[in-house]
Amino acid sequence: MRYVEVTGRREAAGRSIRLRDMARRLPQLVRRSLALAWRVDRHATVGLLLCQAASGAMQALGLVAISGTLTALLNSGDVYQRLLQAWPSVVLLAGAVGVRALLGITVNWLSSRLGPLMSREAEQMLLTGCAEVELCAYDEPDFNRDREAADRGAQVTGELIDQGQDLIASGASFVAGAVVLAGVHWVLLPLLVVASFPQALAQVSAARVRYLANLRSNGDNRMLTVLRWHIFTKDAADQIRAGTMAGFLAGRYRQTVVRINKEDRAAADKGARMSLVGSLCGGLGSAGVWGAVVWLLATGRISVGHAGTAVFALQTVGQSVRALVSVGARAVRTGLYMDDWSGFLEKAGGHRMERGTYRPEPPKEIEIKALSHRYSGQDTDTLSDISLTLRRGEVTALVGYNGSGKSTLSKLVGGLYLPTDGQVLWDSTPTGDIDPQALWQQVALVPQDYAHWPMTVRENVTQGQPTAGGDKAVREACAAAGADEVVDRLGSGLDTLLAREWLNGEELSGGQWQRIALARAFFREAGLLVLDEPTANLDPRAEFRIFQRLRELARDRVVLLVTHRITNVAVADRIVVLDEGRIVQEGTYRELAEREGLFRQLLSYQMTSEATARGEE
Numbered sequence: 001m002r003y004v005e006v007t008g009r010r011e012a013a014g015r016s017i018r019l020r021d022m023a024r025r026l027p028q029l030v031r032r033s034l035a036l037a038w039r040v041d042r043h044a045t046v047g048l049l050l051c052q053a054a055s056g057a058m059q060a061l062g063l064v065a066i067s068g069t070l071t072a073l074l075n076s077g078d079v080y081q082r083l084l085q086a087w088p089s090v091v092l093l094a095g096a097v098g099v100r101a102l103l104g105i106t107v108n109w110l111s112s113r114l115g116p117l118m119s120r121e122a123e124q125m126l127l128t129g130c131a132e133v134e135l136c137a138y139d140e141p142d143f144n145r146d147r148e149a150a151d152r153g154a155q156v157t158g159e160l161i162d163q164g165q166d167l168i169a170s171g172a173s174f175v176a177g178a179v180v181l182a183g184v185h186w187v188l189l190p191l192l193v194v195a196s197f198p199q200a201l202a203q204v205s206a207a208r209v210r211y212l213a214n215l216r217s218n219g220d221n222r223m224l225t226v227l228r229w230h231i232f233t234k235d236a237a238d239q240i241r242a243g244t245m246a247g248f249l250a251g252r253y254r255q256t257v258v259r260i261n262k263e264d265r266a267a268a269d270k271g272a273r274m275s276l277v278g279s280l281c282g283g284l285g286s287a288g289v290w291g292a293v294v295w296l297l298a299t300g301r302i303s304v305g306h307a308g309t310a311v312f313a314l315q316t317v318g319q320s321v322r323a324l325v326s327v328g329a330r331a332v333r334t335g336l337y338m339d340d341w342s343g344f345l346e347k348a349g350g351h352r353m354e355r356g357t358y359r360p361e362p363p364k365e366i367e368i369k370a371l372s373h374r375y376s377g378q379d380t381d382t383l384s385d386i387s388l389t390l391r392r393g394e395v396t397a398l399v400g401y402n403g404s405g406k407s408t409l410s411k412l413v414g415g416l417y418l419p420t421d422g423q424v425l426w427d428s429t430p431t432g433d434i435d436p437q438a439l440w441q442q443v444a445l446v447p448q449d450y451a452h453w454p455m456t457v458r459e460n461v462t463q464g465q466p467t468a469g470g471d472k473a474v475r476e477a478c479a480a481a482g483a484d485e486v487v488d489r490l491g492s493g494l495d496t497l498l499a500r501e502w503l504n505g506e507e508l509s510g511g512q513w514q515r516i517a518l519a520r521a522f523f524r525e526a527g528l529l530v531l532d533e534p535t536a537n538l539d540p541r542a543e544f545r546i547f548q549r550l551r552e553l554a555r556d557r558v559v560l561l562v563t564h565r566i567t568n569v570a571v572a573d574r575i576v577v578l579d580e581g582r583i584v585q586e587g588t589y590r591e592l593a594e595r596e597g598l599f600r601q602l603l604s605y606q607m608t609s610e611a612t613a614r615g616e617e
C-alpha cells in the first residue's frame with residue numbers, strides 16, 4: 001500500500017533548480033529571509049547585515065594587505081629594509097583577519113538567535129492560517145498534503161537565515177577576491193569564472209536530483225509518519241497488543257523504508273557521478289587558470305608580488321564560488337519548502353473562510369430550506385432536499401441508520417459546513433452571511449468524537465474561555481453533566497491535568513470523558529446546543545439524568561439531538577427520521593410510534609434487543 005501523491009506543481013518547481021533559475025531566485029530568497037528576520041527581531045537583523053558588510057570589507061582589506069606584504073618582501077634590496085616596508089601591511093593583514101574572525105562569531109551568534117525565532121513565527125502564522133480555513137478543507141487530500149508541506153516549510157524557515165548569511169558572506173568574499181584579482185590582471189577573472197562553471201553546474205544538478213528523489217518519496221514518508229503515530233500512540237497500544245499487530249506494522253514500516261532507501265541510494269549515486277564529472281572539469285579549468293598566472297609572470301606582465309597575491313585571491317574566489325553554489329542549491333531547496341509555507345498562508349490552501357460579517361443574536365429559529373449537501377470528491381449527495389425548522393424551546397431529535405446523514409446535518413445547522421445547495425437560515429440570515437466566529441459563539445457542540453484536551457479539568461470545560469461566573473459556573477456545568485462526581489474523585493479537583501502520560505496527570509474512563517465533554521457544552525452560553533450521540537459511553541443512571549435535563553436546557557436554546565437510543569427520544573418535542581440523506585418521517589414520539597415506517601422499525605429493533613437482554617422471549 002502506498003499513498004499516491006500528486007506532485008505536479010512541486011515536481012515542476014524541483015526541475016527548476018538550475019543555475020539560471022538559481023541566480024534569479026537567490027536574491028529573492030535572501031530578501032525573504034531578511035524580511036522574516038526583520039519581523040521577529042529588527043536589531044539582530046540590522047546587526048547581521050552590518051557585520052556581513054564589514055566582514056566583506058575586511059576580506060578585501062586582507063587581500064590588499066597580502067599584496068602589499070608580498071610586494072614589499074619580494075622587492076630587491078636589504079632584508080631589513082624590506083621587512084620595514086612590509087610591516088604596516090602585516091599589521092593590516094593581522095588586524096583584518098582578527099576583526100573578520102570576531103565578526104564571524106557575531107554573525108553566528110545573531111543567526112542562531114534569529115533562526116529559531118523565525119521558525120516559531122512561521123509556525124504561529126501557519127496555526128493562525130489554519131484556523132481561518134473552512135472545515136470542509138480537511139476532507140480534501142490536497143489540502144492535507146499542502147498543510148503538511150507548509151508545516152515542513154515553517155520548520156525549515158529558520159535555516160534560511162543561516163543560508164542567507166552564508167550566501168552574503170560568500171558573495172562578499174567573491175567580490176573582494178574578484179576586485180583584487182582584476183587588479184592583478186583582468187584576464188584572470190573571466191578565466192576563473194569559466195573554470196568554476198562545471199563544478200557549479202554539477203552541484204546544482206546534484207541538488208536537483210536530491211530534491212526530486214525526496215519528492216518521489218513524499219508519499220512513503222507520509223506513510224512512515226502515519227505508521228509511527230499509530231505505533232507510538234497510547235490510543236492504539238492496547239489494540240496493537242491484543243490484535244498481535246506489532247509484526248504486521250513493523251513489516252509495513254520496513255517495506256516503506258526499503259522503497260525510500262532505494263530512491264535515496266539512486267539519488268546519491270547519480271549525484272556522486274555528477275560531482276565527479278564536475279570536479280574533473282573543474283580541475284582542468286583550475287589548471288588553466290594557474291597556467292595563465294605562470295604565463296603572465298613568465299612574460300613579465302605581472303610581478304612576483306602580484307603573482308603571490310593572485311594565488312591568495314584565486315583561492316578566495318574559488319572557495320567563495322564553491323560555497324555560493326553549494327549554499328545556493330541548499331537555499332533554493334529550502335526556498336521551495338518555504339514556498340509551500342507562504343503559498344499555503346496566502347490562500348489557506350484555497351479554502352479561506354469568506355463569509356459575511358453579520359453578528360447573530362442567540363437564534364429563535366433555525367430554518368433549513370431545500371438543503372442538499374455533497375462532500376467534495378463524492379458522486380452523490382449525502383443530504384437531499386431537507387426542509388426543517390428548529391425552534392428555541394424545542395428539542396428536535398434526528399434518528400436513522402448509520403450513514404443516513406445525521407451528523408452531517410447537525411454540522412450544517414451549526415454552520416460548520418455550508419450547504420452545497422439550499423440554505424440554513426439563522427433567524428432569516430443564511431449561515432454563509434454570518435461572521436463565523438460570532439456564529440460559533442452561539443454554538444455548543446458535543447460531537448461524536450470529542451477532544452481529550454491534555455489540559456486541566458477547568459480548561460477542558462471552559463475551553464480556555466472562562467466566564468465572569470468563574471469556578472462556580474464550571475462546577476455548575478460539571479454538575480449538570482454528572483461530571484461533578486468525576487471531579488470530586490480527582491486529586492487536584494478542577495486543577496487536575498487530564499493527561500496520564502504527563503507528570504501529575506490523571507486519565508479518565510470513556511464515560512467520564514463524555515461527561516466532561518457534556519459539561520463543556522453546558523458551560524457555553526450559546527443559543528444552539530447540538531448533541532451528537534451524547535450518551536453513547538454513559539452508564540444508564542448518567543444517561544437518564546442527561547435526558548432529564550434536556551428539557552430544562554431547551555428552555556432558552558435551540559436543541560438538536562442525534563441519537564440511536566430510540567427509547568430515549570421520547571424527550572424530544574419532534575423527531576426527524578433520516579434515511580439515505582432524506583427526511584422520511586417527522587412527528588412526535590407518540591405519532592411515529594403508532595405509524596408504520598422506519599421509526600417503528602428502529603423502535604422495534606431496540607425493544608427486541610432490550611427484551612432479549614432481559615431474557616424475555
Ligand SMILES: Nc1ncnc2c1ncn2[C@@H]1O[C@H](COP(=O)(O)OP(=O)(O)OP(=O)(O)O)[C@@H](O)[C@H]1O
Nearest residue numbers: 139375378382400401402403404405406407408409
Ligand atoms: N468528511 C466526509 N467526507 C466524505 N463523506 C463523508 C464525510 N463525512 C461523512 N461522509 C459520508 O456521509 C454519509 C453520512 O455520514 P454521517 O456521519 O452524516 O452519518 P450519520 O447518520 O451521522 O452516521 P452514524 O449514525 O454512523 O453516526 C456517510 O455515507 C459518510 O460516509
